[in-house]
Amino acid sequence: MIHGTQEVQIGVAIGKMKVLCDYCGSLIDEDDIDCNYCGAKNNGYKKNNTPKTIEELKSWYNSLNLPSTEITRIFIDEDYKKPKAFGIYKDNNRYIVYMNNLEGKRIIRYDGADESYAVNELYLKIKEILSKVKR
Numbered sequence: 001m002i003h004g005t006q007e008v009q010i011g012v013a014i015g016k017m018k019v020l021c022d023y024c025g026s027l028i029d030e031d032d033i034d035c036n037y038c039g040a041k042n043n044g045y046k047k048n049n050t051p052k053t054i055e056e057l058k059s060w061y062n063s064l065n066l067p068s069t070e071i072t073r074i075f076i077d078e079d080y081k082k083p084k085a086f087g088i089y090k091d092n093n094r095y096i097v098y099m100n101n102l103e104g105k106r107i108i109r110y111d112g113a114d115e116s117y118a119v120n121e122l123y124l125k126i127k128e129i130l131s132k133v134k135r
Ligand SMILES: [Zn+2]
Pocket: 021, 022, 023, 024, 025, 026, 035, 036, 037, 038, 039, 040
């Protein structure tokens, strides 16, 4: 289980950050280049850091400071064979996103050449898992 400050860190890590528009004061997403309300430049703009590659996913994941993979059951860049696991790995020019169920049966969620699509599949899954942990 994840408790306390870790819970807060996760919330910050997965939540989309909001900033105030300097011009009209509206609350906008920090990855909006311009204010959606008045069109002014977003001075607090930060590039959307959604991971696109396995490497980026790995560094995003590491930045969350989660407990070990023994607990999270998320395996990035690893073809993990045991039950209860989510993971992604590269096999030649293919990217495979998998889930191993309780019985150890593998369910392939994605198998193809599109790395950013594969990475996003697992990225969304990780966010879903984290949001459940938070509750
Ligand atoms: Zn504005």
